[in-house]
Amino acid sequence: MNIAGKVVVVTGASSGIGAQTARALAQRGAVPVLMARSRDKLERLAAEIGGCGVYRLDVQDTAEVNRVFAEVFAEYGRIDVLVNNAGFGVFERFLDAPLEQFEEMMDVNYMGIVRCTKAVLPAMVKSGSGHIVNIASMAGKIGSAKSSGYSATKHAVLGLTNSLRQELAGTGVRLSAVNPGPIDTPFFERADPTGNYVKNISWFMLKPERVAEAIIRAVEKEKAEIDLPFIAGIGTKLYSLFPRLLDKTAQRMLNKK
Structure with a gap:
């Protein structure tokens, strides 16, 4: 797919990789439609890049989701690409984390999608075309201490994406999963308020520009899945083949929270 001229909805677009993806889409001539809970942040971003649609959206509210997307269809006539990016994480030990925290992360990260x-x-099925990109995570492939709730939501996202891709075979609608490792974004303001995790893995963190480019590449090249960084993708493949053998190594490498 040539992204130029395509109507692309990006959820969670007010900051981080959502905002950077919107910038990259606009630079390529696409029509970004920005959605997030903070309308003020969306309007500032839209003023920066121009030519954007702006819609306040809480992905936890089913009625609001249906209303807002109906408004987009009425305004633009179609949605060519959906980037399901809205989500958050909280890193906390399972025994210490309240049940409501698990419920909220699953409601936003998975049910929002x-x-x-x-x-x-x-x-999309009716038109015989379209592309849905779900932002999952390397945490959806390899769990680590203090991320049981977050990792579970991303496991769910990957399961949904892979199953739906098979259901939609032959319809013309494409499904992609983008699985980044840690990214240098405001995500960690809530996930890691102490800053300890960010300090420990700062050398490994991805820049949001790199993830945004991967999201667009997934659409343009019709990639089923993209792992970032590349070396982490190799690690997850090895772990899936030899999980118990690599458990101790994974614990040393991943337990930085």
Whole structure:
């Protein structure tokens, strides 16, 4: 798919990789449609890059999701690409984390994707074209201490993406998962308020520009899955083959929280 001229909805677009993806889309001539809970931040971003649609959206609210996407279809006539990026994480030990924290992360990170996908998919299937990119995580492939709740949501995202890709075979609708490692974004303001994790893995953190480029590449090249960084992708493949053998190594490398 040539992204130029395409109507691309990006959820969680007010900051981080969502905002950077919007910038990169605009630079390539696409029509970014920005969605997030903070309308003020979206409007500032839209003023920066120009030519954007702005919609306040809480992906936890089913009625609001359906209403907002209906407004986008009414305004633009179609949605060519959906980038399901809205999400958050909190790194805390399982025994210390309240149940509500698990519920909220699953509702936003996983059910948010389900709600948004259901809002666009019927029209995509009817038109015989479209692309949905789900932002998962390397945490969805290898779990680590203090990320049981977050990793579980990203496991769910990958399971949904892989299953739906098979269901949609032959319809013309594409499904991609982008699995980044840690990214230098405001995500960690909530996930790691002490700053200890960021300090420990700062050398390994991805720049949001790199992840945004991967998201666009997934669409343009019709990639089913992209792992970032490349070396981490190799690690997850080895871990899937020899999980118990590599457990101790994974613990040393990943338990930095």
